[in-house]
Amino acid sequence: MSTVSTGTALAEETGSPYALTHLDALESEAVHIFREVAGEFERPVILFSGGKDSIVMLHLALKAFAPAPLPFALLHVDTGHNFPEVLAYRDRAVAEHGLRLHVAGVQEYIDRGELRERPDGTRNPLQTVPLTDAIRALRFDAVFGGGRRDEEKARAKERVFSLRDEFSQWDPRRQRPELWQLYNGRHAPGEHVRVFPLSNWTELDVWQYIAREGIELPEIYFAHEREVFQRSGMWLTAGDWGGPREDEPVERRLVRYRTVGDMSCTGAVDSDAVDLDSVIAEIAASRLTERGATRADDKMSEAAMEDRKREGYF
Numbered sequence: 001m002s003t004v005s006t007g008t009a010l011a012e013e014t015g016s017p018y019a020l021t022h023l024d025a026l027e028s029e030a031v032h033i034f035r036e037v038a039g040e041f042e043r044p045v046i047l048f049s050g051g052k053d054s055i056v057m058l059h060l061a062l063k064a065f066a067p068a069p070l071p072f073a074l075l076h077v078d079t080g081h082n083f084p085e086v087l088a089y090r091d092r093a094v095a096e097h098g099l100r101l102h103v104a105g106v107q108e109y110i111d112r113g114e115l116r117e118r119p120d121g122t123r124n125p126l127q128t129v130p131l132t133d134a135i136r137a138l139r140f141d142a143v144f145g146g147g148r149r150d151e152e153k154a155r156a157k158e159r160v161f162s163l164r165d166e167f168s169q170w171d172p173r174r175q176r177p178e179l180w181q182l183y184n185g186r187h188a189p190g191e192h193v194r195v196f197p198l199s200n201w202t203e204l205d206v207w208q209y210i211a212r213e214g215i216e217l218p219e220i221y222f223a224h225e226r227e228v229f230q231r232s233g234m235w236l237t238a239g240d241w242g243g244p245r246e247d248e249p250v251e252r253r254l255v256r257y258r259t260v261g262d263m264s265c266t267g268a269v270d271s272d273a274v275d276l277d278s279v280i281a282e283i284a285a286s287r288l289t290e291r292g293a294t295r296a297d298d299k300m301s302e303a304a305m306e307d308r309k310r311e312g313y314f
Contacts, residue, residue: 234267
């Protein structure tokens, strides 16, 4: 019997006023996934960028094994165009919890001539090679990611345990059934499994959980004044990554970020939401996913995310 159904049955039998909420159920599922991976795999790693989903994922992982130390290392694919606030948060979290951090840098591949800058300046699509190389070099057999099914159509096709071949490629035809929260981690030598503990969460769930748990976030998730310019219907941060162009005037606006990726492709939204309650109200009223509204790399084509996932991206 699952943790959720056991808790509900106990509450009914004892007449206890305690009742599990949907956040309790989601937390219980994620904790179960972390513990399942720890039991099935030899070298798991958590992808950690300092974005809200990876922060919640780390919080859940720490809960799953407390008071013992986290049995997994962290892996960050650094594009070289990350938001300084997010990198600062990443380093604070690593120091606070005594974690091991591996960094795969896109800039190093560019410097060696193994990757080339894109004409549009965005480096998000360039993360695939450093990511897959790091997985292979460090022999990770399970890689946790913060992807959620509500984010994007291709991610809605994912199982919680997503098998990747020896080239880190994703084949939707090899997806396995996951009935009754039973996860199959079997894989051949050279293959690995991508694991998504937040698969069944929504953006609103994530924010409500952050509020309930009192989780600290980088300040760019809340409304603040920032120098931005408009491109492709999005407010992008001005910086040394290549923007803005001469015909893109810089403005100082009150904005916040719903999702955090490479500065060159992650748009801010106009907002006056300066605290958790106002952010949650804003998200509850929104009819666009955070990636659909503010990620240029997902707008390159209808199948942009799925094409990258087949190549080894998350």
